[in-house]
Amino acid sequence: MDHAAAAQISEPLDLVKLALGERVFIKLRGDRTLTGTLHAYDAHMNLVMSQVEESVHIVDVTDAGQPLPPRVERRNVEMLFVRGDSVILISPAQQ
Amino acid sequence: MSGFFGFDAALPERRAADQSDRGFHQSQTDQMFTLPNAREEEDLAVYNWGDMGASLMEDGDDFNDETFGGSGPVDQDFQFAPQAAPVASQAPRASANQPRGPIASTASRYGPKKAFDPFAASEDDFYAARPTAKKPSKPAAKPKAQPAPSQGGSLESLWSKPAAPSPLWGATPSTTSQPPLEPRNSQTGPPPPGQIKSLEEIEAEMAGASVSEPPRGPTVVSLEEIERQMMSGSETQPIPLPAPPPREQTPVAPGLAGSGYATQQALLDSMFPELGAHPPSGQHTASFPPGVQGPPSEPSPQQREQMEALHRHISAKIESMSRYNNLMGTSDKDFITRIQLSQLATTDPYASDFYAQVFSALKRSRMPASAEGGDQSVVKISQNFGLGVSGPTGSRFGKMGSATMQKLSGQVKRLVENRALHQKHSNTAALQGALGRVSRGNTAAPRPVLAMPTTTRAEVRPVNQLNQQAGPRRQPLTRKQVMYALEELYDAMLELEQTRRDMPPPTAMEEVQRWNEACAVKVQVIWQRAMVMEPLDVSNPHPFISLMNAVKGQRLFPRLLRHLPEQQALTLLTLLVATYSQLDVVARAPPPPVADASLLTKADRVDRARREVETDNFLHCVVPGVDMLINQCKLGLVAGLLGILLQRSNVAQVASTRPGVALLTALLSRAQSLIRVPAPDPMNPQQVQVPDANELDQWNKTYAYLLQTLLPHLSDLFPSSIAQKAAFGPGAYLMSGAGDVRDGVEMERREAEVWGFAAALAVNAPEEEQTNLVGALRDKILHTVQAARDPSSTPERAQIKLRNVNMFLNGLGLDASMIE
Numbered sequence: 001m002d003h004a005a006a007a008q009i010s011e012p013l014d015l016v017k018l019a020l021g022e023r024v025f026i027k028l029r030g031d032r033t034l035t036g037t038l039h040a041y042d043a044h045m046n047l048v049m050s051q052v053e054e055s056v057h058i059v060d061v062t063d064a065g066q067p068l069p070p071r072v073e074r075r076n077v078e079m080l081f082v083r084g085d086s087v088i089l090i091s092p093a094q095q
Numbered sequence: 096m097s098g099f100f101g102f103d104a105a106l107p108e109r110r111a112a113d114q115s116d117r118g119f120h121q122s123q124t125d126q127m128f129t130l131p132n133a134r135e136e137e138d139l140a141v142y143n144w145g146d147m148g149a150s151l152m153e154d155g156d157d158f159n160d161e162t163f164g165g166s167g168p169v170d171q172d173f174q175f176a177p178q179a180a181p182v183a184s185q186a187p188r189a190s191a192n193q194p195r196g197p198i199a200s201t202a203s204r205y206g207p208k209k210a211f212d213p214f215a216a217s218e219d220d221f222y223a224a225r226p227t228a229k230k231p232s233k234p235a236a237k238p239k240a241q242p243a244p245s246q247g248g249s250l251e252s253l254w255s256k257p258a259a260p261s262p263l264w265g266a267t268p269s270t271t272s273q274p275p276l277e278p279r280n281s282q283t284g285p286p287p288p289g290q291i292k293s294l295e296e297i298e299a300e301m302a303g304a305s306v307s308e309p310p311r312g313p314t315v316v317s318l319e320e321i322e323r324q325m326m327s328g329s330e331t332q333p334i335p336l337p338a339p340p341p342r343e344q345t346p347v348a349p350g351l352a353g354s355g356y357a358t359q360q361a362l363l364d365s366m367f368p369e370l371g372a373h374p375p376s377g378q379h380t381a382s383f384p385p386g387v388q389g390p391p392s393e394p395s396p397q398q399r400e401q402m403e404a405l406h407r408h409i410s411a412k413i414e415s416m417s418r419y420n421n422l423m424g425t426s427d428k429d430f431i432t433r434i435q436l437s438q439l440a441t442t443d444p445y446a447s448d449f450y451a452q453v454f455s456a457l458k459r460s461r462m463p464a465s466a467e468g469g470d471q472s473v474v475k476i477s478q479n480f481g482l483g484v485s486g487p488t489g490s491r492f493g494k495m496g497s498a499t500m501q502k503l504s505g506q507v508k509r510l511v512e513n514r515a516l517h518q519k520h521s522n523t524a525a526l527q528g529a530l531g532r533v534s535r536g537n538t539a540a541p542r543p544v545l546a547m548p549t550t551t552r553a554e555v556r557p558v559n560q561l562n563q564q565a566g567p568r569r570q571p572l573t574r575k576q577v578m579y580a581l582e583e584l585y586d587a588m589l590e591l592e593q594t595r596r597d598m599p600p601p602t603a604m605e606e607v608q609r610w611n612e613a614c615a616v617k618v619q620v621i622w623q624r625a626m627v628m629e630p631l632d633v634s635n636p637h638p639f640i641s642l643m644n645a646v647k648g649q650r651l652f653p654r655l656l657r658h659l660p661e662q663q664a665l666t667l668l669t670l671l672v673a674t675y676s677q678l679d680v681v682a683r684a685p686p687p688p689v690a691d692a693s694l695l696t697k698a699d700r701v702d703r704a705r706r707e708v709e710t711d712n713f714l715h716c717v718v719p720g721v722d723m724l725i726n727q728c729k730l731g732l733v734a735g736l737l738g739i740l741l742q743r744s745n746v747a748q749v750a751s752t753r754p755g756v757a758l759l760t761a762l763l764s765r766a767q768s769l770i771r772v773p774a775p776d777p778m779n780p781q782q783v784q785v786p787d788a789n790e791l792d793q794w795n796k797t798y799a800y801l802l803q804t805l806l807p808h809l810s811d812l813f814p815s816s817i818a819q820k821a822a823f824g825p826g827a828y829l830m831s832g833a834g835d836v837r838d839g840v841e842m843e844r845r846e847a848e849v850w851g852f853a854a855a856l857a858v859n860a861p862e863e864e865q866t867n868l869v870g871a872l873r874d875k876i877l878h879t880v881q882a883a884r885d886p887s888s889t890p891e892r893a894q895i896k897l898r899n900v901n902m903f904l905n906g907l908g909l910d911a912s913m914i915e
Contacts, residue, residue: 018578021647023705092574 016041019092024049026082027089031057035093036080045084052077163412429503436507437514449589571634572641580638581647584624588654591617595658618658625655627667636677639670644679646709649716656720665732668724671717672736675758676744680706680713684752687818688838710753718757725761730769731790734797737762741800747808751817753845756852759801763855766794770859798859802868809853809871814845816875843895846879850899857906865907876900880914 019038026034026047036052053076060068423431572580594614599606622628626638642648656664675681685706695703725733740746740758749755770791810816857868869876882888883896900911 017582018575020582021650022578022645 013041013043013045016045016090019090023093025089025091025093026087027091028082029086029088032086033057034080034082036077038090041090042084045087045090047080047082047084047087047090049080049082050078052080054080163416432503433506433510436503437510568632569634571636572638577641577645577648580624580626581642581645581651584621584642584651584655585647587617587621587624588651588658591621591658592654614658618660618663621655621658622663625667627663627670631670631673636679636682637670637674639667640674640677643671643713643717644709646712649709649712652717653720656724661727664724665728668721668728669736669739671721672758673739673743675740675755676749678713678754680710680754681749681752685710687814687821688842713754714757718754718761721758722761725765728765729790730766730794733762733766733769734790734794737766737797737801738793741797741804746801746804747811750805750808750852751812753848756812756848760848760852760855763798763852763859766798767855767858770794795861799864802856802860802864805856806867806871809856809868810875812852813849813875814842818842839889839892840895843892843899847895847899847902850902854903854906857903869907869909872903876904876911877914880911883911 016038020040022038023035024038026036026049028034033055034049034052035055036049038047038049040048053074056073057070058073059070062068591614594610594617597610599610601607625642629638631637636644643652656667659667683706685703725736728736737759740749740762746759750759811820853868853872857865860868879896879900883893883900885893888896897911904910904913
């Protein structure tokens with residue numbers, strides 16, 4: 001199975017290539033996470049994803065300054081372009 | 096030489112001490128170069144005409160005409176590197192011809208000859224000698240300057256000597272744009288040709304600018320100023336205005352005789368007589384006739400007039416051009432475009448621009464009307480480079496015409512080739528920006544404007560990527576390994592497809608031959624990477640099946656099939672059938688739907704959805720290919736495939752999945768169409784292929800075995816039955832009836848697949864087995880027909896139910912309407 005290993009890995013993003021067409025978990029700045037199918041990426045980690053579920057983690061603060069328990073707001077997006085400068089982490093979605 | 100930008104940085108007291116113990120040579124050089132000290136120490140506005148003039152001279156004007164559109168059509172072709180070269184090559188030449196230190200002041204320029212001339216060659220030299228002799232902190236420096244006129248004997252040489260080098264200067268046309276309105280500038284020689292402004296010069300220029308103003312004021316009129324006035328008024332008059340030709344003048348200067356300077360002048364004159372005999376008339380020399388070096392009032396009125404007109408003309412031109420400052424002209428835009436285009440150039444324009452290419456190909460195929468010959472999808476830049484251009488509507492580059500495109504591509508080609516030629520071997524371009532940070536580069540390693548992708552990237556293989564095990568049994572590929580393998584396969588596939596697209600014209604036999612071979616090699620690579628030839632039992636799942644388990648791999652399947660030769664395709668099919676039960680979609684088929692999705696956990700739902708998607712994808716991508724392959728098989732092969740399937744897997748389990756049903760149906764219907772040879776068609780005699788008895792016999796046996804194995808489970812294969820069985824509690828009651836309409840219809844569709852399979856079984860079955868078949872499905876048939884007739888079921892669903900049952904019954908010559 002040696003020839004299975006001939007894939008060219010010479011930079012970190014070559015690993016992201018393996019996730020193309022797969023469901024991935026993306027962590028973004030601003031307390032956001034995405035789960036969806038990765039279709040394309042580039043050197044800036046701009047991403048194109050489909051069937052995305054975005055979760056925004058919010059901590060509300062009362063008038064008195066007391067933080068309320070964190071809540072999560074979700075929305076689904078069919079097709080999404082993610083600008084690379086907000087990407088923190090890309091990982092294969094947990095199976 | 097001490098000093099920072101020409102200033103002596105040493106402290107005054109130390110300077111004095113230094114000088115005491117210096118040798119002759121060193122003090123000489125000090126005298127040559129310490130001119131700026133005079134200004135510094137005296138703290139006065141001292142104006143040194145030689146110094147400032149040289150620095151105020153503008154140079155680098157050689158291409159002014161070109162820049163401002165003065166001389167004919169401007170060449171659009173910017174060869175930046177070659178353009179920079181002349182400047183670089185001129186500077187050394189000039190310095191080689193004229194031995195001198197820093198170019199900032201004339202003092203240093205004329206310095207060397209001081210060794211032979213007892214008198215100061217210029218005022219600069221004269222003053223340069225002063226500071227070494229006097230105390231630094233003396234405020235009253237003016238009287239010291241007084242001796243200048245007293246050394247009147249040197250004045251002759253003072254005025255005539257700057258003219259001596261003029262043959263050399265005459266070689267440069269840079270005098271053209273000298274603004275004549277500042278007569279002060281004309282007092283000194285122009286800078287050497289091609290001279291780049293040094294820091295010293297710039298500094299001197301700034302100093303000169305600030306210094307030159309005060310003397311105009313009534314308060315600070317330096318003695319030098321007055322003295323110059325006097326000199327210009329009286330002593331220079333005797334010198335004839337039309338200066339003698341420089342060539343005659345050179346030997347006249349006696350102080351220069353024997354000096355290196357003089358010999359060089361002579362040499363230069365002999366080498367370039369036409370430059371030396373530079374006529375003092377005409378616009379080009381107007382500002383620097385050899386004899387006009389001295390007083391400001393020297394130029395004749397009409398010369399002045401001419402120069403002023405010229406200056407006005409130039410400033411008017413600049414004025415009119417300044418409207419467009421900070422705007423991009425066409426050439427600027429072209430430059431940007433060239434850079435952008437060259438960035439687009441890749442070694443593989445098809446693969447790196449795959450989607451655009453395919454999209455445009457599709458678009459073009461849909462617009463047959465616009466099928467012109469010039470429809471070109473890639474501009475070949477060179478052997479290995481190109482860029483994709485074709486959009487659906489002609490040029491991808493918008494408004495640019497094809498002519499522009501052609502021109503640009505030529506230039507980009509040169510740019511790219513140049514860059515590729517000079518690319519350093521240690522190329523980090525691939526890594527630049529790989530992590531999102533764009534490096535700026537530094538002076539040691541400037542960031543290249545154009546980073547060419549290197550064609551050969553070193554392969555780095557992490558060890559864990561390899562499946563190191565050898566031997567008959569191995570661990571199945573890990574998910575990561577599968578992904579690696581798939582990416583490789585895709586790469587190879589893209590390469591192959593690209594090669595196929597580049598088919599040479601069929602007339603070129605040799606090329607076609609070579610092309611065929613290249614394709615075959617690539618197919619072989621793909622074949623190996625697909626790992627089909629691994630032993631059947633090497634792992635569970637088989638490596639190839641591992642590839643097919645991924646959605647990506649399933650999508651690859653039809654593309655793979657297209658390129659494989661028949662034999663390899665059949666091998667592939669055999670492998671697939673033999674290891675069918677290892678497929679994820681079979682081994683882990685999506686569970687039957689539940690009545691109430693709210694009973695499921697979220698993870699469950701996600702998992703179900705994923706498996707559904709995989710199954711759909713498999714049916715959509717792989718099964719059609721399999722169908723196609725099966726439809727090329729002969730009966731013996733079909734029987735063999737069925738046999739392998741029966742032998743190597745649990746048929747009941749396989750048949751209870753949609754992919755399994757699809758495969759079995761395909762095999763059965765292919766066999767049926769082979770057995771039931773249609774009446775010989777006179778039009779198409781080739782079609783008449785009676786399967787020979789052996790094959791028929793083998794098929795019948797295999798089929799009998801299949802039926803025997805499957806018959807007990809036949810009614811359990813239906814999705815509704817499976818769902819019923821899986822349901823429990825209240826869900827079981829909900830199942831049968833009025834669920835979601837859409838789900839219901841979907842369920843009936845899936846039922847139809849199994850009914851189709853049952854029908855295929857039925858038509859293949861001999862008479863006696865048909866009864867058994869109906870017997871096994873009797874309950875199911877009755878139930879379905881009753882449900883269809885149930886008024887509570889929607890008409891749409893009822894219709895599908897009836898059709899499903901009839902599909903099976905009609906195969907046996909029966910109909911649902913016969914059932915009471």
